[in-house]
Structure formats: C-alpha cells, structure tokens
Amino acid sequence: MQPPAEHVHWLFATGILLLGLCLLAEAVVGTDVWRRRAWRAYLWPGLAFALGVLMWPVMVFYTNSTIHMLAHGTWAEVMTFAGGVELARVRGKLHAPAWSLAMAAAFAVSGLAFLVHEQNAWFFMRSSFLHHLLGWTLLVGSVFPFVRSVRPRSNFAAAGFALTFVVIAVMLYCDRDVAPVFGHISPLAGEPHR
C-alpha cells in the first residue's frame, strides 16, 4: 500500500504549490492584510510544519540507501524546525528577527541534501537531473529568505521566496522515475523510451 516514490514527490509538490500560492498572495497584499484573519496567518507556516512532519514517514519507509535515509531525515528536521519557528513567530512567541534565518538555513540544508543524496551524475535521466536542479535551486533560493530576514519589508525578497516554492513544486511534479529528460544526448541512456 506504500505509494511509489514519484507519487510522494507529486504529493509534496501539491503541498509546496499551495504554500507558494499563499506566500505569493502575502507578497502581493502585504503581511498586515494577510494576517488580519488568524487562520490565514497560520496557514503557510502550518503547511510548512506539516510538510516537515510528513517527511518523517518518508525517511522511515523509503530506505533505498543510507544516504537517502540521512537526506530525508535532514529534510524532516530542518523543515519541521523552520515551520515551527514560523508558527512561533506568528504566535508572537519568538521576536528576534534572526529567527527568520531558520528558513534560509532550511533552504540551504535541503539544497545540500538534494545534491548529496543524488550521487548519480546521469543528467540524461530525469530523476538525477531534477535532483541536481532542485538542489541548486534551493541553494541559490536560500538568498531570498536570508534577504527577507535582513529586510522584512522587501517585496523583491518576498516575491522571490514565494516563487522559489512554486518553481520547486513544478520540478517535483516533473519528477518521474522511468522518464528520460536528455536521453537522446547520452549514449549511456540506452534505448529511448517514454
């Protein structure tokens, strides 16, 4: 009854897409308007926290290799931590602006985990290519939450932060186990197939 790995990617993509839309809406209307209703203020931090919690079963059940388990465990830790910090900030329990760096750290650690746990440099294979792309996107994207922590009112940082989630969702939706991406380029890819 365990879902195939690609389905897990797609389910996480759905949560991350909703998270991205909420952040994009917050970037457009401003944080003050977005937080006028309590449930809405908690929506995206709660979603981030839930995605972090849901990474724990992924770590437990998808043990293709030790490095996979360690990478999934690291994601679970940093996502849960960053989501929890954002929830505490909305609740008013944490005040120091430096706490915003938790999300930047989560981005950077997630990016590194993506790069480290995908050890195949088979860029002709969709899964390997996308893991490398996701890793670098998260690493570069960590600039946005970092700027957001230094300049909380920056529209550029807020929009970049939100769009990073949308881009990650698109990449996760593209992840399919058997599909090649640049198979026609490499002779190592073997017979072309859909």
Place this chain on the structure above:
Amino acid sequence: MNAELVSELDVPVQRTGRARLVAALGPLTALAGVIWAIVQPYRLTILHPQDQSFWWLVVEPPLLVIAVGLFFYFAVLPGLLADLEEERATSR
C-alpha cells in the same frame, strides 16, 4: 414607484491592481493544470483506469494542480479580498 435609495444599490467594486493580481493566482494555477492535462493526457490515469493501482488513480498531478488553484480561489481568496478592500477603505 421604485423606492430603492441610491445608497442601497450595489456599487460595482473597483478592484485595485493588487486585488486583481491576487484574484488571478487561483484561476491561473487551475488553468495551468488544465493546459498540462491537455498537453500530457497520459498523465491522467483516470482516462485509462483499467489495471491501475490505487495510487495511480488517486495521485494525478494535473488534477492536483487544478485542485490547488480551486482551493485557493474558493477558500482563501474571498476573505483576502474583503480584508484588502477594508484596508483600502480605512487608509483613505
């Protein structure tokens, strides 16, 4: 004789650029899902459900994208637009 006062008539809401932008997020997301479903119909297992397992029937990415767009449009947007309008009214 029509006794309805002018003040009671529904005034068409003039949306700001921000309101229009945020209102477009949900429909654009759902539209992206629809276009994706048309471009890659083989990713919709509901169109060929024979011999498909549970997860292939439940998790269909284009439908999930459409669902996210619709959820945002119907659950998040109405209150957000009302609050945006309220904020605009108070700041006048």
